[in-house]
Amino acid sequence: PHDWSRIGWPARQGLVLSRLQRGEESEDRRSRYYEQALAGAEAEEEVHDEELFGPAEGLHATYRTLREQVLEASWRAGRELSEPRLDTAIDVNRAIARYLELLKLAALAQRPGDEPTAEAIEAVNGLLRQVATPEQQAELDASSLDSYLLDSEHERGRRLELIAAREEPSLEAFLPRRGDGRLSLSASDLSLYLTCPLKYKFARVFGIPQEPTINQRFGILIHNVLERFHKEPPESDGDGLRQLTSLFETGWRRTGFGSTDDELQFRDRARDALRLYWERERVAEGVPVWLERKFDFKVGDHHVRGRVDRVDRRPDGDYELIDYKTGERKTEAELENDLQLALYRLAAREAWEIEASTGSYYYVLDADKVPAPTKPDDAERVERTVLEVGEGILGQDFEPRPSPTVCGWCDYRLICPAAES
Ligand code: SF4
Known part of the structure; x- marks a missing residue:
């Protein structure tokens, strides 16, 4: 989007913008929109060793979410301790079990090496069993945290595969260059690219002819x-x-x-x-x-x-x-x-x-x-x-800029995956 601030208007409290950092061997470029957003928000980029697509994904994000729940559970259990009821012990054990899960997440997030998540979970669970009381262990066994983590891991793997599969082969050889290797641009090229970079790609890089109106x-x-x-x-x-x-x-x-x-x-x-x-x-x-x-x-x-x-x-x-x-x-x-x-x-x-x-x-x-x-x-x-x-x-940045007005006149709308009608 041209106007980065519009991206975040529905957000009530905060906004996380994330980008995928490429591997060390490939060039890590930041798009100019990302740069604009960063400058506009006067924010610093944080590098996370996780794929951060949203607040509920990744071990770090789950840790942050659970941390809130633990504090809430502690507060509730503390209130009950001050006015004991029949089920106070249950709530206290539940709060402690949540805290043990928080420890588990911290351990998993900081584990060295590439140990698969399933094995790492099993190892941490073994250690927690040594400290948890039977009641707390029952709470841990009833928790869905482990299966959530395994599902997330599976999803993450799938997403990375999809991203890798989506990587296009380089179009370097097809960019409209002169004999001296420099890019050649006309006023209509500029207008085409500014209207929709993907349309430019179809027309000038792929050279797909357009039916003259x-x-x-x-x-x-x-x-x-x-x-x-x-x-x-x-x-x-x-x-x-x-x-x-x-x-x-x-x-x-x-x-x-x-x-x-x-x-x-x-x-x-x-x-x-x-x-x-x-x-x-x-x-x-x-x-x-x-x-x-x-x-x-x-x-x-x-x-x-x-x-x-x-x-x-x-x-x-x-x-x-x-x-x-x-x-x-x-x-x-x-x-x-x-x-x-x-x-x-x-x-x-x-x-x-x-x-x-x-x-x-x-x-x-x-x-x-x-x-x-x-x-x-x-x-x-x-x-x-x-x-x-x-x-x-x-930089082969050919992100589409669809809009009903522009796509309505675009010759490539039938083959374009981003076309808006
Ligand atoms: S159909 Fe729309 S999004 Fe697709 S290339 Fe044309 S203008 Fe761009």
Whole structure:
């Protein structure tokens, strides 16, 4: 989870966060969420030689639980000793038997070597028999502690087996690296990983293709039409709309769109949108100077690559980076923490050595261009994100982040064990 504090909200008194420490021979990595939780709680990590999944498991945890019961039983027995009844002796023997069991747990938890639990229990029971009275021994014999410990041991063994079986073979060889061994990341890779690391794994590590949706096919068509239009600008103003429409109609046929209701709706919307696009372009101040311009630069050890749909030069000499969108329009406020255009602006500086003070999304179907807000620490934010995502991928941290909204649009939901509907 992003927000570690939400994990513990139902807890009334305290919260135990635990992680499995790997064996000495393998690398023992702590996830960044674990680090965040540790820092947020201002807590120290405690190392236990047991598997601590919850307060009722493991010898130490059982010892702590029983210790409470012993204190309670002592208190009750003490009260009865001050006002003796017929069954006071029974309660006193019971309290002593609980105390002997506490001793047993302490002995088992501290036993040296790898003696199997069953044998260790038997050995301690033999010693306790020498000190317990017949009444206390009867209480010990009636107790279910031994079978509880043996069952827990069995469960623990099974769980470790399951964990071991779940360990995946390393995906090291399949991570998307360049020839120089560095990771290669694009803006969409970052967005994919941040949305759901498991989805990233399916798409970029396993390379399982996704069926392009009608929206995606339509988006590609519009990108191609606009690229070609600006590469071969019309000779006169009067030719502009005709040329744009002609490129679109040709592309529409070639891309294999049919005549379903959805497709025809897209076509009608596109025709209207391209007309508005042209009207806007005729009077635009900026002039496209690069189309589909590629970039490649390094952040830390990673390559960051991509291409910008269009770069305009404005009358004041400034550059504007433009990304075409055919999806739902977002407002400036919704783009407050936008990563893609912030990354493009950093790319312009690092890879092309130009400063672009503005980055905008051109919502073609709405004929509206929306600039993404810029902040002084944008570059730092992008670099931090690249490093975090890179660390996650190299560490093969592909934990799913399911949610009904995200999984509902995910092509991998049929094969994903974590999908939420
Ligand atoms: S279905 Fe959900 S959890 Fe699974 S990969 Fe897709 S987004 Fe992630």
